Amino acid sequence: MQYCAKIKDLSVSFHGRKAISNISTELPSCGITVLLGRSGSGKTTFLRSLNRLNEIIEGYEGSGNVNLFLGGRSRDIYSDDAPEPTELRRRVGMVFQTPNPLPMSIRRNIILPLSLIPGSKKTENEERMESVLKTTGLWDEVKDRLDTPAGRLSGGQQQRLCLARILALEPEILLLDEPTASLDRRASEVIEKHLLSLKNKYCIVMISHSVRQALKLGSHFIFLRGGNIVASFSKGELPEGKEAENLFNDLL
Amino acid sequence: MNRVKLLKILSYISAFFVLASFSLLIGFIFVKGAPSIKLSLFFGDTNPWQAIIGARPVWNGIWPAFVGTLYLILLTMLISLIPGIGCGIYLARYAEGKSKEVLSLAVDLLASVPSIVVGLFGFVLILLLRHTIAPNATTCIILASFCLAILVMPALVVTTRSSIESLPEALLMTGASLGFTETQLLRHILIPAAGKGILGGIMLAMGRAAEDTAVIMLTGVVVNSGLPAGPTAKFEAIPFLIYYTSAQYIDRDDLLRGFGAAVILLILSAGLLFIASRLQSTMEKRWKGAK
Numbered sequence: 001m002q003y004c005a006k007i008k009d010l011s012v013s014f015h016g017r018k019a020i021s022n023i024s025t026e027l028p029s030c031g032i033t034v035l036l037g038r039s040g041s042g043k044t045t046f047l048r049s050l051n052r053l054n055e056i057i058e059g060y061e062g063s064g065n066v067n068l069f070l071g072g073r074s075r076d077i078y079s080d081d082a083p084e085p086t087e088l089r090r091r092v093g094m095v096f097q098t099p100n101p102l103p104m105s106i107r108r109n110i111i112l113p114l115s116l117i118p119g120s121k122k123t124e125n126e127e128r129m130e131s132v133l134k135t136t137g138l139w140d141e142v143k144d145r146l147d148t149p150a151g152r153l154s155g156g157q158q159q160r161l162c163l164a165r166i167l168a169l170e171p172e173i174l175l176l177d178e179p180t181a182s183l184d185r186r187a188s189e190v191i192e193k194h195l196l197s198l199k200n201k202y203c204i205v206m207i208s209h210s211v212r213q214a215l216k217l218g219s220h221f222i223f224l225r226g227g228n229i230v231a232s233f234s235k236g237e238l239p240e241g242k243e244a245e246n247l248f249n250d251l252l
Numbered sequence: 253m254n255r256v257k258l259l260k261i262l263s264y265i266s267a268f269f270v271l272a273s274f275s276l277l278i279g280f281i282f283v284k285g286a287p288s289i290k291l292s293l294f295f296g297d298t299n300p301w302q303a304i305i306g307a308r309p310v311w312n313g314i315w316p317a318f319v320g321t322l323y324l325i326l327l328t329m330l331i332s333l334i335p336g337i338g339c340g341i342y343l344a345r346y347a348e349g350k351s352k353e354v355l356s357l358a359v360d361l362l363a364s365v366p367s368i369v370v371g372l373f374g375f376v377l378i379l380l381l382r383h384t385i386a387p388n389a390t391t392c393i394i395l396a397s398f399c400l401a402i403l404v405m406p407a408l409v410v411t412t413r414s415s416i417e418s419l420p421e422a423l424l425m426t427g428a429s430l431g432f433t434e435t436q437l438l439r440h441i442l443i444p445a446a447g448k449g450i451l452g453g454i455m456l457a458m459g460r461a462a463e464d465t466a467v468i469m470l471t472g473v474v475v476n477s478g479l480p481a482g483p484t485a486k487f488e489a490i491p492f493l494i495y496y497t498s499a500q501y502i503d504r505d506d507l508l509r510g511f512g513a514a515v516i517l518l519i520l521s522a523g524l525l526f527i528a529s530r531l532q533s534t535m536e537k538r539w540k541g542a543k
């Protein structure tokens with residue numbers, strides 16, 4: 001089996017309080033890995049340790065190894081061999097739990113991060129913007145108001161904009177923190193469909209609060225509780241139908 | 253319920269109080285000063301065009317003081333803008349621990365120095381220069397601007413710092429997650445997003461530079477020098493002219509000219525504020541990319 005991430009003895013604490021402790025696990029490179037666990041169990045922290053985003057939080061302390069499969073080889077992202085954190089974060093893109101568009105127009109939200117990459121070209125950026133907006137199903141909804149503030153979009157549209165923004169940076173690994181948390185069922189289904197269509201192109205690690213969604217999208221499952229992994233399965237190991245759902249509910 | 257009502261009434265009264273004192277002040281000055289606002293207030297008996305191009309001196313008009321004040325504000329901003337805003341950014345984003353504490357204390361202390369003391373400092377500085385490297389040094393417009401810059405710098409530092417620090421934390425997270433470096437984060441997100449607050453500091457600084465009398469009185473302002481002849485020349489300035497007129501006016505007309513000058517000073521600073529805010533809103537529009 002191919003891995004996109006190998007994590008060994010990972011611990012993270014904020015202001016001396018452990019958020020995750022001694023986690024060791026491996027994330028397969030194909031399909032979607034779903035993290036499940038109660039509120040405060042360390043899911044977001046775990047995700048952030050894959051793109052070194054915990055480090056900018058006050059009171060952070062961490063230890064352990066995270067090896068990511070980037071650019072065709074495995075690299076320990078906390079060692080000297082790793083790309084700079086800023087470059088790493090472009091290659092390991094993250095979409096947050098709550099939509100976080102920048103306080104500017106829809107167009108600038110996507111173009112600004114792109115334009116800061118050395119050697120990027122204006123026309124290419126515009127093309128890429130159009131293509132990612134189409135991928136996330138947003139193009140038809142926003143194509144004639146690209147220059148209006150992104151904050152005027154609905155919650156679900158903003159979430160898809162954030163997804164599009166990160167896709168535009170062409171990451172190799174995608175970290176999604178409850179991408180459908182603030183959406184109704186219909187909007188969730190739209191995003192889920194997009195995720196399934198993306199899963200062969202990217203290594204996706206996502207957090208979900210819904211067992212049903214996890215079972216629908218995931219091919220690998222990790223359960224966190226109090227900062228520890230309490231169980232992990234791949235799709236093949238699960239019982240059929242309703243029983244899998246019951247098993248998951250028991251673990252939460 | 254009653255407390256809520258009381259609070260509401262109090263806040264209405266306070267708002268009214270501010271508005272009333274503002275209108276009273278502005279109204280009074282305008283009523284007194286407006287009648288004397290004509291070309292001759294500026295240029296006296298001199299042909300305006302020749303006065304503007306500097307071909308002929310103006311003896312009994314406020315034009316030299318007007319230009320002097322304008323130069324003073326521009327030079328002050330030129331000297332103070334970069335260090336003031338830069339120091340605010342440093343305090344908000346880079347400084348840590350002891351050095352942050354010491355620097356913020358220094359800024360607070362500087363903010364509490366009365367302007368007359370800053371003026372004295374400039375005066376002593378010139379004395380020092382005369383006794384050491386520059387025996388011919390004398391008080392002049394560049395010295396006055398330098399001292400004014402010291403006076404207004406704390407306002408720039410504090411407003412820049414607090415407007416950057418009060419930006420939502422999520423903005424930092426978002427920027428970092430998109431691979432922005434610290435410099436890019438500042439340049440493309442934090443500073444533009446804090447633009448309105450920083451502009452507030454600039455307005456405060458310009459206002460102080462425009463009105464301050466104590467500093468310039470000790471650093472080179474004179475009653476009659478004509479247009480400032482260069483950075484090391486003596487100069488006239490409207491606030492000093494107003495001050496001087498109010499103390500030494502000869503007749504009623506003279507006094508009314510003083511009020512006219514006050515109105516002009518108000519209009520001058522309002523104009524500068526207007527330009528600054530237009531500039532800021534244009535830059536903000538560009539940054540947001542909104543049409």
Ligand SMILES: Nc1ncnc2c1ncn2[C@@H]1O[C@H](COP(=O)(O)OP(=O)(O)OP(=O)(O)O)[C@@H](O)[C@H]1O
Pocket residue numbers: 014018019037038039040041042043044045046057097
């Ligand atoms: N920015 C932060 N500063 C300080 N402590 C934090 C921060 N983020 C998370 N923590 C702490 O880390 C622990 C795990 O939080 P985390 O956000 O990873 O949980 P989560 O599983 O994502 O929860 P939820 O489902 O509610 O999002 C919590 O105890 C929390 O207090």
Ligand SMILES: [Mg+2]
Pocket residue numbers: 043044045097177
């Ligand atoms: Mg979370």
